[in-house]
Amino acid sequence: MMISKVKNAMSNLVGGMMPHGHHHHNHHSGGQTCGTDSLPPRFPYGRPDFLDLTPELLQYSTEHASRPVLTLKRGSRLPWQTGYAEVINAGKSMLNEDQASCEKVFVKKPSGKHRNSTLLDQNGDGTGIPLHFWGIFDGHAGSGAAIMASKLLHHLIRDRLGEICHLLENPSSAPPICLAKNGSPYQAEAKKGGAQEPEDPDAVSDASVRFYMEKVVSLESLVMGVIETAFKQMDDLIEKEKSSYAISGGCCALAAIHLMGKLYVANAGDSRAIIIRNNEVIPMTNEFTPESERQRLQYLGFLRPELLGNEFTHIEFPRRIQHSELGKKMLYRDHSMTGWAYKTIVEDDLKFPLIYGEGKKARVMATIGVTRGLGDHDLKVYNSNIYIKPFLSCVPEVKVYNLDEHKHGPDDVLVMGTDGLWDVTTDKEVADAITAYLSCCDPSDPMRYTLAAQDLLMRSRGVLKERGWRLPNDRLGSGDDITVFVIPLAGHESET
């Protein structure tokens, strides 16, 4: 049955369109209510362009029974000789909901007239400041948001950087705090003492503080701000375009951006990136899950109880409470606590906890297992009118790695992977596998990073036995979609 469903969907795919009104995504996490069944998709389903799949291979890629590992073809080159591999899940969704992009673009001043229409522009004349972008997008409840983000996020980042292009070109001076409309620094005259706000001159006592404190903001933190706000813009764009297109689901987003000698790693979700240098692991992301963001979510539920729709309590309990336990004492923790204490159970505590479950099974409002990402604007608690989106953040955490501060050998890499990889393979295991694999490869083989990515994937997917996908140690392999980039850090030295 699974196969026939796939075939059916694929016949539509190959025609370049997803079947309208086709729903395959609401059995796992609460339904996405779309009154949008008659809308066309924003982008058709497909795999990353750089894989250059034929329609036959595209269909082959969705065989849940064999789970073929797709890699870059020999001869097709990504910037920095980036390695790439992917594999579909074991059946939890019909299509691979992971997406990826890898692009080299150029940052330049916006040319007045096209300001708002450059989103899909290509690289034009190849002038400007080069920017390398790697993104992986782990979709859920559909592929729409992941596909759209993989096509557009790097353009949003490029365009926002374009607005501060004149500052990037002058990296030795700190960014001006205030800009005139034409973009040139604006220096307000410093007035001594004089009351600035006639409406309430006494509101603040120390006038001198007002005018003479001035924080110095680094160019690096300006780039971080660009990335943070571009994620927000991407999320807003998904929401906006949902009125004209069917854009299903949501996605975790992990992006690495190389600009002017620095690597910015931005993560919103439960994907992960690590740098492996000299076989040492340097973590470049934290995961954002109901457990890691418990206190932020509980705080929101506490301050805005109406978002809980009278169905949920912001307090966490170690298990569900039964009605017969009213008046007894139970362990709990609220938004302010790290430890646990006992409280007397009252009627309100019988509601379902906002955060519930442990590890991979932890959920927000019994619905979703990640707390940051793009999309999900329509996501509701099953059979209710309660929206999840207010609890999700689209803002990534950005970490910066200065490539110029270290010397990198050919086996030093950045590994980016969706949670399917990390669920079954630890950071240390990944580092050991990469180091062992690369040390056996010809250092001049441009395929070595793709082969290393493929090796990682095989280790995490395993092979199909009678009792499911199994790893060599007989533990269960990952049944999830898996996507991996292996990016050599010495790569930027060979390219400008």
Added chain:
Amino acid sequence: MMISKVKNAMSNLVGGMMPHGHHHHNHHSGGQTCGTDSLPPRFPYGRPDFLDLTPELLQYSTEHASRPVLTLKRGSRLPWQTGYAEVINAGKSMLNEDQASCEKVFVKKPSGKHRNSTLLDQNGDGTGIPLHFWGIFDGHAGSGAAIMASKLLHHLIRDRLGEICHLLENPSSAPPICLAKNGSPYQAEAKKGGAQEPEDPDAVSDASVRFYMEKVVSLESLVMGVIETAFKQMDDLIEKEKSSYAISGGCCALAAIHLMGKLYVANAGDSRAIIIRNNEVIPMTNEFTPESERQRLQYLGFLRPELLGNEFTHIEFPRRIQHSELGKKMLYRDHSMTGWAYKTIVEDDLKFPLIYGEGKKARVMATIGVTRGLGDHDLKVYNSNIYIKPFLSCVPEVKVYNLDEHKHGPDDVLVMGTDGLWDVTTDKEVADAITAYLSCCDPSDPMRYTLAAQDLLMRSRGVLKERGWRLPNDRLGSGDDITVFVIPLAGHESET
């Protein structure tokens, strides 16, 4: 003039009472409005009991011109041979607003009838589980909250631990999730599938999740929860007793609790504790300041704008905006951002920023420079009706150090100090000074930790020269109150 003010205050002090209606605290951080001028203080001003000061020495301790360093007397012993030293500020407040306590108490089951009246009980018959407590309380805008916390916080912790005494006596089994009213574990029968909530059986889809997930909570995290909730209880008690007593100001609170082989370090404010082991520094606290808690505070201001009273904006700018800059672009960051971006300045941005200033000068609503602590219930923005308290948290961050996991020599210590110490002396300098000092002391001298604390204090206060209090390197010494505990970690081996 300063001297005569002090003399005047001291004559009251020595009589055991603070002068009613005496205000010396609203020139630094916004006023505490008390309609409580006619109320008696909850506890009279004084220095820690263990210093055993005569009235003359108490008065001497407040001489801002000489800033005498007070230490434990030779012969007076604190548990574990704890060392202690303190010094008053250089004139910013008439009295020393730091307070400290060091106590050995015993945790035992509450005896039915006295449940709520044990707060000031002494140790009774010396049975129960021994608990060592060290607390430092850095007051602001008055000493009331700091004094009250130094007298009561350890009793609240002891009493709350008493409620789980039967669990502490049985440390090998995990705490039960649910307790019956008599305190014994309550095991709800596990029902399979059956709808538990007749009012809305469909609210959550997966019934099996409800009844079979059960988090295991460790005894350690239960003790953490006790400490967190005891801080909250202390804060509530200050608020409650303000209706009957004058309890001025607020205080940062840093507490170390030794219980059953573990050291729990709980911090709410900008005091700091470090462990020095083998001359290595192990940080045991993070500081909670407008800068470190910027995003939490901005988030609250964003979600509850009414708390900003139409005077403040939750957005941060690197400097004050002038009216003439409307329409221009300025760097900003909101609650979700770590980096900076430009935004067009609108009318609303002319309000004063919720978080403003840098480093030690950063303030919440131009009023207070710490964001966690006890008290401050009446604290308002100067000349306004805007309360600060909603932005302050009374919940400490608790870190645990397992004493039994390490072997400690006589020079391995926990150093606890108020910000006056750390403002001028780094962790590394403190570690080097302690290690150098102790290595020259007779290891059997019970005064060695007090002498080391005194040495730290001298290094941070400096000596009075024509140009103020100066350190040996001629940098400015700390003009703040300073309080230091030096606690030998091998101490617990010599005592039960």
